[in-house]
Amino acid sequence: MTFRGHSRNSMQLFDRPGAGERAVLVHIATTFDAEDLAELEALALSAGAEPVAILEGSRRQPDPKFFIGKGKTEELAEMVSALEAELVLFNHALSPSQERNLERALGVRVVDRTGLILDIFAQRARSYEGKLQVELAQLHHTATRLVRGWTHLERQKGGIGLRGPGETQLESDRRLIGQRIRQIQQRLRKVEKQRAQGRNARKKADLPTVALVGYTNAGKSTLFNALTDARVYAADQLFATLDSTLRRIELGSHAAILADTVGFIRHLPHELVAAFRSTLQETMEAEVLLHVIDASSPQRQDNVEAVYAVLDELGIERQKVLEIYNKIDHLERQPRLERDENGRPQRVWLAARTGQGFDLLREALEDLLAAETVRAKVHLLPREGGVRARLFALGRVISDEVDPQGGWHMEVELPNRHKGVLDAIADFRVS
Numbered sequence: 001m002t003f004r005g006h007s008r009n010s011m012q013l014f015d016r017p018g019a020g021e022r023a024v025l026v027h028i029a030t031t032f033d034a035e036d037l038a039e040l041e042a043l044a045l046s047a048g049a050e051p052v053a054i055l056e057g058s059r060r061q062p063d064p065k066f067f068i069g070k071g072k073t074e075e076l077a078e079m080v081s082a083l084e085a086e087l088v089l090f091n092h093a094l095s096p097s098q099e100r101n102l103e104r105a106l107g108v109r110v111v112d113r114t115g116l117i118l119d120i121f122a123q124r125a126r127s128y129e130g131k132l133q134v135e136l137a138q139l140h141h142t143a144t145r146l147v148r149g150w151t152h153l154e155r156q157k158g159g160i161g162l163r164g165p166g167e168t169q170l171e172s173d174r175r176l177i178g179q180r181i182r183q184i185q186q187r188l189r190k191v192e193k194q195r196a197q198g199r200n201a202r203k204k205a206d207l208p209t210v211a212l213v214g215y216t217n218a219g220k221s222t223l224f225n226a227l228t229d230a231r232v233y234a235a236d237q238l239f240a241t242l243d244s245t246l247r248r249i250e251l252g253s254h255a256a257i258l259a260d261t262v263g264f265i266r267h268l269p270h271e272l273v274a275a276f277r278s279t280l281q282e283t284m285e286a287e288v289l290l291h292v293i294d295a296s297s298p299q300r301q302d303n304v305e306a307v308y309a310v311l312d313e314l315g316i317e318r319q320k321v322l323e324i325y326n327k328i329d330h331l332e333r334q335p336r337l338e339r340d341e342n343g344r345p346q347r348v349w350l351a352a353r354t355g356q357g358f359d360l361l362r363e364a365l366e367d368l369l370a371a372e373t374v375r376a377k378v379h380l381l382p383r384e385g386g387v388r389a390r391l392f393a394l395g396r397v398i399s400d401e402v403d404p405q406g407g408w409h410m411e412v413e414l415p416n417r418h419k420g421v422l423d424a425i426a427d428f429r430v431s
Helices: 036-047 070-083 094-106 113-123 128-142 151-157 169-204 218-226 270-275 300-313 358-371 382-396 416-423
Strands: 022-029 051-056 087-092 109-111 209-214 245-251 254-260 288-294 321-327 336-339 345-349 373-380 397-400 408-415 429-431
Touching: 022 070, 036 051, 036 087, 036 113, 036 382, 051 070, 070 094, 094 254, 109 113, 113 128, 128 169, 209 218, 209 300, 218 245, 218 254, 218 270, 218 321, 218 358, 245 358, 254 358, 288 300, 288 358, 321 358, 336 358, 345 358, 358 373, 373 382, 373 416, 382 397, 382 408, 382 416
Parallel strands: 022 051, 022 087, 087 109, 209 254, 209 288, 288 321, 321 345
Antiparallel strands: 245 254, 336 345, 373 408, 373 429, 397 408
16 A cells, blocks of 8 residues: 555555555444444554554544544544554545545545555455456545546556646546546456356356355355365455455266355445456356355354345345355364255354365255256247247256257256246146
């Protein structure tokens, strides 16, 4: 992160320092905001900052000018000066005007919770798509904070002749940001087409997708590595991995594609949810979601609700979710598989680090994947060629024979969500 200085010509959004920066953390309890102070500390460390002090307090409502009020702002300024801090990190979303007012009063860079998370994402993105998605989110977030300056973007287009007569610096910056956003969106559309082609190929190969989701640092990547023998980076830090990874796994009579995705967090910035929507498409179209939960976390229930809030925003049905309570080795609990009143697997208690409970997880996945498909024999009339094409597109065709009248006798296997296609056929029976 670059938090030094306020020069309009510095590349403030994308530079990275060589060493950690001394940061004062600000956590104010309000009637509407329930952020966790320990999580702010973890975010700061993940971003590479060095927390030197914490300013805590409480307010009924945020102060419209400084968020924390004039008195607290003066106290914060003294703390920043005495400790020679280089930046202040807020555990809250600040308005652009609040951020600017605080920077003027404190004389150092001020970063709110959204900006901090965006910065961590910028550091962790490795793939071409991930970097584009993060930059797009950053551009949307800082579009309202143009007082910081964006003249470095001129280097991408050339400075001479770029500005029209009488155009202000702010108008020029806005135009440059708009051009860059459109450019990134165009590139992401191309990447999304490639992803869609990959998903279609997996559908034709009859490979269902099982996606890992969960609160950041719940152990998703550790579980992914254990199930697939992959070497995805896993560490005890927030957002250790961002880029989604796909691997084939064998589950007895079934094979599937396991997808590891970005971790969620409370109040995940909307800019990131929107930017990573294409990456999360793997999650949205998965047959089964493994919701990995840190069973040992004191904030376990809050974290669970935060994940479901994002899944709801993405329009994902909760009946597709199998809850995985990880890290039972920290609680000295035994692995177990819990089912609902209909015998459907609901949650598995395991330890990804030691492998305890993996047999129960595989049993649950086999049951769920078997229940996610329906096999049927159908007879189509010659005029139902369109229905036949849909069956090929949506499922797996096991057999396809032409009858003397020009129709077709077919045996197909479809995901349950497409069972409505069978209901529209007059002559079919479930195998």
